Amino acid sequence: MALKKIINAPETYTDDMLKGIYAAYPDEVKYVADDLRCYCTAKKKEGKVAIITGGGTGHLPLFLGYVGEGLLDGCGVGGVFQSPSAEQIFNVSQEVEAGAGILYLYGNYTGDIMNFDMAAEMCEFEDIETRSIVGADDVNSGEDVNIRRGVAGIFFMYKCAGAKAAQMGSLDEVLAAAQIAKDNTRTVGFALTPCIIPEVGHPNFTLGEDEMAMGMGIHGEPGIWNGPIKTAKEIAAESMDTILNDMPVAAGEEVCVLINGLGATSVEELYILSGEVADILKEKGIGIYRTFVGEYATSMEMAGASISICRMADQEMKDWIDMPVSTPFYCQK
Amino acid sequence: MALKKIINAPETYTDDMLKGIYAAYPDEVKYVADDLRCYCTAKKKEGKVAIITGGGTGHLPLFLGYVGEGLLDGCGVGGVFQSPSAEQIFNVSQEVEAGAGILYLYGNYTGDIMNFDMAAEMCEFEDIETRSIVGADDVNSGEDVNIRRGVAGIFFMYKCAGAKAAQMGSLDEVLAAAQIAKDNTRTVGFALTPCIIPEVGHPNFTLGEDEMAMGMGIHGEPGIWNGPIKTAKEIAAESMDTILNDMPVAAGEEVCVLINGLGATSVEELYILSGEVADILKEKGIGIYRTFVGEYATSMEMAGASISICRMADQEMKDWIDMPVSTPFYCQK
Numbered sequence: 001m002a003l004k005k006i007i008n009a010p011e012t013y014t015d016d017m018l019k020g021i022y023a024a025y026p027d028e029v030k031y032v033a034d035d036l037r038c039y040c041t042a043k044k045k046e047g048k049v050a051i052i053t054g055g056g057t058g059h060l061p062l063f064l065g066y067v068g069e070g071l072l073d074g075c076g077v078g079g080v081f082q083s084p085s086a087e088q089i090f091n092v093s094q095e096v097e098a099g100a101g102i103l104y105l106y107g108n109y110t111g112d113i114m115n116f117d118m119a120a121e122m123c124e125f126e127d128i129e130t131r132s133i134v135g136a137d138d139v140n141s142g143e144d145v146n147i148r149r150g151v152a153g154i155f156f157m158y159k160c161a162g163a164k165a166a167q168m169g170s171l172d173e174v175l176a177a178a179q180i181a182k183d184n185t186r187t188v189g190f191a192l193t194p195c196i197i198p199e200v201g202h203p204n205f206t207l208g209e210d211e212m213a214m215g216m217g218i219h220g221e222p223g224i225w226n227g228p229i230k231t232a233k234e235i236a237a238e239s240m241d242t243i244l245n246d247m248p249v250a251a252g253e254e255v256c257v258l259i260n261g262l263g264a265t266s267v268e269e270l271y272i273l274s275g276e277v278a279d280i281l282k283e284k285g286i287g288i289y290r291t292f293v294g295e296y297a298t299s300m301e302m303a304g305a306s307i308s309i310c311r312m313a314d315q316e317m318k319d320w321i322d323m324p325v326s327t328p329f330y331c332q333k
Numbered sequence: 334m335a336l337k338k339i340i341n342a343p344e345t346y347t348d349d350m351l352k353g354i355y356a357a358y359p360d361e362v363k364y365v366a367d368d369l370r371c372y373c374t375a376k377k378k379e380g381k382v383a384i385i386t387g388g389g390t391g392h393l394p395l396f397l398g399y400v401g402e403g404l405l406d407g408c409g410v411g412g413v414f415q416s417p418s419a420e421q422i423f424n425v426s427q428e429v430e431a432g433a434g435i436l437y438l439y440g441n442y443t444g445d446i447m448n449f450d451m452a453a454e455m456c457e458f459e460d461i462e463t464r465s466i467v468g469a470d471d472v473n474s475g476e477d478v479n480i481r482r483g484v485a486g487i488f489f490m491y492k493c494a495g496a497k498a499a500q501m502g503s504l505d506e507v508l509a510a511a512q513i514a515k516d517n518t519r520t521v522g523f524a525l526t527p528c529i530i531p532e533v534g535h536p537n538f539t540l541g542e543d544e545m546a547m548g549m550g551i552h553g554e555p556g557i558w559n560g561p562i563k564t565a566k567e568i569a570a571e572s573m574d575t576i577l578n579d580m581p582v583a584a585g586e587e588v589c590v591l592i593n594g595l596g597a598t599s600v601e602e603l604y605i606l607s608g609e610v611a612d613i614l615k616e617k618g619i620g621i622y623r624t625f626v627g628e629y630a631t632s633m634e635m636a637g638a639s640i641s642i643c644r645m646a647d648q649e650m651k652d653w654i655d656m657p658v659s660t661p662f663y664c665q666k
Contacts, residue, residue: 004525004543004636006602008564008609016565017601020608024590024624060600069666192337212337231341232349257357264597266633267393267662268350269339275353276341291357294662295628300599301636303337324666329600329627331664333402333657 003201005301010198014057014079021064025328029067033091037077037084039064040095049165049174050074050096051103053158054089055112056081058197059218061329062154062297063106068327071162072105073098076115080197080300081219083111086118093123093130101129101171105157105178107150108134131175133157137187137308139246140215140224149217152260152297153185153308156321163320177320184313186247188239189306191216192229193264195299214238218262218299232269236276239307244284249311251285256292256321258308263298265305270294277307290321336534338634343531347390347412354397358661362400366424370410370417372397373428382498382507383407383429384436386491387422388445389414391530392551394662395487395630396439401660404495405438406431409448413530413633414552416444419451426456426463434462434504438490438511440483441467464508466490470520470641472579473548473557482550485593485630486518486641489654496653510653517646519580521572522639524549525562526597528632547571551595551632565602569609572640577617582644584618589625589654591641596631598638603627610640623654 007013018036022029030042054076055063064075074092076084093102102123104116113134120130135150135157142148157178164177191213194203204220207213212230215223230238249255259274261267270293281288289312297306312318325332341349351369355362363375387409388396397408407425409417426435435456437449446467453463468483468490475481490511497510524546527536537553540546545563548556563571582588592607594600603626614621622645630639645651658665 004545004562006525006565006568006598006606006638008566008605013601013605016605016608018604020604020606020611020626023608023611023621024604024626058599058601060604192339210337229337232339233341235339263599264634264636265339266391266596266631267628268346268391268633271351271353271357271393272341272346272349273339273353275349275356278353278356288356293353293357295600298599300601301597303597303634305339326666331666333659333664333666 003196003198005198007198013198017057018077028328032095035088035091038088038091039067039075039077040092041067041073043069044096044098046098047100048098048168049100049103049171050098051105051161051165052089052092052096053106054084054116055107056083058300059298061295065329066158066327068325070166070323070325071158071327080199083115086115086122089116089119090122093119093128097128103161103171103174103178104130104132105161106134107154108136108148129171131171133175133178133182135182137185138217139186139188139242141217149221151187151189151218152258152306153187155258155296156185156256156310157181160317160320162325163323166323180313180317181310184311185308186243187306187308188242189216189304190214190235191262191302191304193303194220195263195302218297232272233276236273236280240277240280243309247311249286254287254289254312256290256310256312257288258292258296260296260306260308261294261298262302262304264301264303267294270305273305289318336529336531338531340531346531350390351410361661365428368421368424371421371424372400372408372410373425374400374406376402377429377431379431380433381431381501382433382436382504383431384438384494384498384507385422385425385429386439387417387449388440389416391633392631394628398662399491399660401658403499403656403658404491404660413532416448419448419455422449422452423455426452426461430461436494436504436507436511437463437465438494439467440487441469441481462504464504466508466511466515468515470518471550472519472521472575474550482554484520484522484551485591485639486520486643488591488629489518489589489643490514493650493653495658496656499656513646513650514643517644518641519576520639520641521575522549522637523547523568524595524635524637526636527553528596528635551630565605566609569606569613573610573613576642580644582619587620587622587645589623589643589645590621591625591629593629593639593641594627594631595635595637597634597636600627603638606638622651
């Protein structure tokens with residue numbers, strides 16, 4: 001498996017990508033501190049709680065793609081599958097802070113936690129108030145929610161926190177909105193092929209010609225089983241069992257469904273999977289409030305997908321989900 | 334290369350996908366004539382010119398993904414890489430016709446032309462007025478525009494015709510808007526890997542481990558050369574030369590840029606390519622009116638991309654490009 005990518009050189013991958021993004025959306029986003037990886041909205045809104053995310057490159061539209069109207073305000077951009085530095089997160093923080101404090105909202109990975117925590121300390125010295133919350137929706141990555149990895153389900157945390165911030169909620173209210181989304185969201189993912197980190201040059205794991213990996217993480221973290229590829233119906237059934245055993249949803253309740261492509265998997269397949277998930281929910285008498293299908297959190301050119309379920313806890317949460325948003329990478333009317 | 338897809342069975346691929354789409358967006362789209370492949374907007378607007386497209390499955394969001402507000406009204410859906418039937422197009426036509434006639438707007442492929450022309454004749458018997466225009470933007474598919482294949486550049490035809498229809502233009506005005514977009518749009522595409530048609534089960538062509546195919550079509554039609562993979566900068570330079578030799582754009586003029594992923598290629602790579610295209614345009618003194626990056630016309634899990642340039646002929650065209658649109662698959666604020 002060769003490095004079949006449209007790039008200039010492995011070592012310029014992240015910065016070349018960022019240059020392309022800034023050139024494409026000059027009115028929407030900008031960078032600060034003379035560092036392409038300090039990614040900020042160009043439409044700062046005074047008095048609003050700022051939300052900052054961050055993480056490694058290789059997951060577009062995660063993370064920076066959610067910076068924009070109704071969602072996030074800034075993003076620390078790391079190298080491929082690497083954390084941004086504390087300095088970068090702090091630089092973004094200084095730029096986007098708008099007088100109401102900052103929520104750090106990112107995935108539950110050790111490097112990210114360390115650097116966001118350091119950035120929070122640096123903010124404290126500057127009298128910038130911060131709160132932190134991590135996405136940890138990947139059920140198969142651990143029994144204990146505190147050690148679970150954050151994957152595509154963070155979208156619902158962005159959506160709810162972003163909506164509450166746009167409604168000019170306080171820092172604690174925005175944190176609470178992210179927490180409600182976190183408490184009600186679970187994800188199961190599975191890979192069909194690996195991907196290649198440009199500077200490494202070979203696949204990040206191996207799978208047999210007819211194998212899939214259930215529960216694999218978006219950086220190739222091992223899942224719970226590797227075995228022959230199952231049908232869409234079987235994959236949906238196993239994934240939904242895992243999710244609903246971990247987070248029971250009663251008949252009559254409503255959920256949002258997010259079918260996320262990991263990169264190489266075609267949109268056609270995502271809808272085949274989505275249809276199977278819809279059938280399962282219907283059988284159980286669970287209502288679908290809204291369905292999202294597409295690439296929300298990828299692993300470059302990995303083939304595979306994830307299923308996220310977000311239980312609608314109350315009407316306010318539905319209103320957050322329905323709030324129109326617009327970023328260069330994501331738009332919901 | 335095994336059939337690594339999330340499906341139930343090759344023979345139910347298209348219909349399973351369609352079931353998933355209708356289940357996901359019950360308020361937005363529906364089918365008629367008891368045929369999943371007769372795909373129509375659920376938000377018909379009386380008095381508006383209806384625009385219908387169609388083509389094979391395997392190119393999402395092309396074709397059906399552009400049915401929605403500000404864009405199209407219906408789509409005949411074929412099997413994988415196959416044309417919809419004349420009956421299917423006619424059934425869609427009867428449903429979405431709203432008193433102002435119908436524009437058929439689709440890609441320049443023999444099977445599609447035959448079936449859309451037959452559907453137009455069936456409409457004539459029912460006193461439904463139609464006009465037809467085909468996208469033919471793929472420069473490397475032929476010297477003569479009349480034989481060129483339609484690829485991702487059809488997006489600009491959808492956008493301009495859809496906007497003119499939303500402005501309640503007449504059938505001839507909507508056709509003229511599509512024609513202006515056609516006259517000013519050119520595309521160059523290139524593949525890095527093949528894809529697998531589910532019912533065939535093996536790749537639709539072969540490329541060496543380090544090879545790319547310049548000019549390859551979205552069904553695997555042969556391009557103009559196969560050879561070692563070039564850098565993003567080299568690919569952008571060759572593609573832009575091809576485009577601008579065919580359609581000169583003067584310094585001081587403005588263009589829209591569409592960087593389209595064919596399926597497996599990561600969004601990161603599309604922005605690396607986009608950055609190179611922006612540099613070339615800047616050097617030539619050509620302004621960028623707007624940049625679009627993402628998957629607009631795919632070939633399932635094929636790796637590769639295309640570059641489309643749409644010259645902004647006048648202010649009206651810019652207004653059409655800027656008009657907000659919203660479909661289940663595509664949203665522009």
